Amino acid sequence: MGKRDYSLFGADAKRAVESGLTAAEWYHSDLPRKAMKDLMARSDGPAIRDTVLLYGLMIVFAAVGIALWPTWWSVPFWLAYGVLYGSASDSRWHECSHGTAFRTPWMNNMVYEVASFMIMRNSATWRWSHARHHSETYFVGRDPEIAVMRPPEMLKLVLNFFGILDVLKFFPNLIRNALAGPTASEKTYVPQSEWGKVRRVAQIHLALYAASVVLALALGSILPLMVIGLPRLYGAWHHVMTGLLQHGGLADNVIDHRLNSRTVYMNPVSRFIYWNMNYHVEHHMFPMVPYHALPRLHEAIKADLPAPNRSIADAFREMWQALKRQLANEDYFLKRELPASAKPYREDFHQYVPGIMAPNAAE
Amino acid sequence: MPWIDACAIDDIDEEDLIRFDHGGATYAIYHGVDGRFYATAGLCTHENVHLxxxxxxxxxxxxxxxxxxxDYRTGEAKRxxxxxxxxxxxxxxxxxRILIDVQ
Structure with a gap:
């Protein structure tokens, strides 16, 4: 395939549609209907517990941080607050966009809107971009949420651990959305009926940020921005760290999530922040299974999946090697071994589609 | 078009559905929480995913x-x-037996 064109209007986007890739059916592990229904069952309890804990901790950490401001003693509390604001909001945004966190719709919607504001995403736009990410995961030119493009741009990856590029991109886009609705690129995946909502959400977010800046200027202190806005920078590292592992170094333009997604065993604190998205193959294969049921889903289908990485460090080691090889060869991807109990990778589609993937690119 | 014999009532658990293919089309047949049976087109209107x-x-x-x-009683898009x-x-x-009129 060689040089990739990630533009949503580019040659690879066109080819993905014309070749039939975007219409192909994804592989799923077999699971009896009754087991699947049990796993998909919704409840409010786990997410209410986690949400009360999350917002409760944020209030405590921010209150102590403000009380100790501006001494250095406040730093640990800001760091803790920042991770909850700038990283846990990513997983809350994500799960609630699927509508699976709570059984009760208004609870999903409320947490979704709050989390979207904190993670600096337009709630009306990103719902649709994420739908595309699930339909066409890592299809070059089609998936608007590809975190690691090829060849990997290492400096950009490092800068985003502090949210810098995301935030620099967010504010001009926010102003554009507030003034004129979705951009041309966003219009490729947001239906016209939602364009007005994109604009209204952007106007609300813009007003809240403007109010925070005005308050900071009035007080002559950045303290208001330590609470609203800046944690998206100083607390982003955890969601970037876990987010890169989701698909980094793995295949693109395939229709088997075992080839393009990664499951990683993680510590309980990271799993709370990340809301169990470390079970990422399972999540992509069955996106309607709530976060709290993903460990059970993992147990049910792990015989059909490649072995999970044993830790965040183990996964980074694996991904880093693959990214380095992609610097020299864009077609390289890491293809992990399946256990003997698994069905073979579904590779039939891209084998007969000219131009989608170079033969023998994987090792 | 006559009524089409789709399945037995015991084939669908209450608050569940099954797929039924006929004449090149695919349908979803539901056993509602009210004990009644319903039928809709079998594919989501957003993308071609089997419901x-x-x-x-x-x-x-x-x-x-x-x-x-x-809402599978009316087909109304809700979310x-x-x-x-x-x-x-x-x-x-x-x-x-459950019969559906696919006309």
Whole structure:
């Protein structure tokens, strides 16, 4: 395939549609209907517990941080607050966009809107971009949420651990959305009926940020921005760290999530922040299974999946090697071994589609 | 078009659905929480995903891919990303068989 064109209007986007890739059916592990229904069952309890804990901790950490401001003693509390604001909001945004966190719709919607504001995403736009990410995961030119493009741009990856590029991109886009609705690129995946909502959400977010800046200027202190806005920078590292592992170094333009997604065993604190998205193959294969049921889903289908990485460090080691090889060869991807109990990778589609993937690119 | 024999009433658990293919088309047949049976088109109107793998909650079917939701009694689209309602079909029960009018 060689040089990739990630533009949503580019040659690879066109080819993905014309070749039939975007219409192909994804592989799923077999699971009896009754087991699947049990796993998909919704409840409010786990997410209410986690949400009360999350917002409760944020209030405590921010209150102590403000009380100790501006001494250095406040730093640990800001760091803790920042991770909850700038990283846990990513997983809350994500799960609630699927509508699976709570059984009760208004609870999903409320947490979704709050989390979207904190993670600096337009709630009306990103719902649709994420739908595309699930339909066409890592299809070059089609998936608007590809975190690691090829060849990997290492400096950009490092800068985003502090949210810098995301935030620099967010504010001009926010102003554009507030003034004129979705951009041309966003219009490729947001239906016209939602364009007005994109604009209204952007106007609300813009007003809240403007109010925070005005308050900071009035007080002559950045303290208001330590609470609203800046944690998206100083607390982003955890969601970037876990987010890169989701698909980094793995295949693109395939229709088997075992080839393009990664499951990683993680510590309980990271799993709370990340809301169990470390079970990422399972999540992509069955996106309607709530976060709290993903460990059970993992147990049910792990015989059909490649072995999970044993830790965040183990996964980074694996991904880093693959990214380095992609610097020299864009077609390289890491293809992990399946256990003997698994069905073979579904590779039939891209084998007969000219131009989608170079033969023998994987090792 | 005559009524089509689709399945037995015992084939569908209450608050669940099954897929039924006929004449090159695919349908979803539901056993509602009210004990009645319903039928809709079998594919989500957002993308071509079979609804039979989705979850029935009360009178709602949610698409297994993106959680687009429909009221399966009326076909009404209830939650993004679905914007277009689902086609519904008349259903009747004769003995222990479920028949749908696919016209």
């Amino acid at each position: 039979c793998d989705g979850l029935v909650m009360d009178f709602t079917i949610e698409c297994p891919k993106h959680n687009g939701q429909f 993004a990303p679905v914007c277009v309602s689902l086609r519904t079909f008349p259903v009747k029960v004769e003995g222990d």
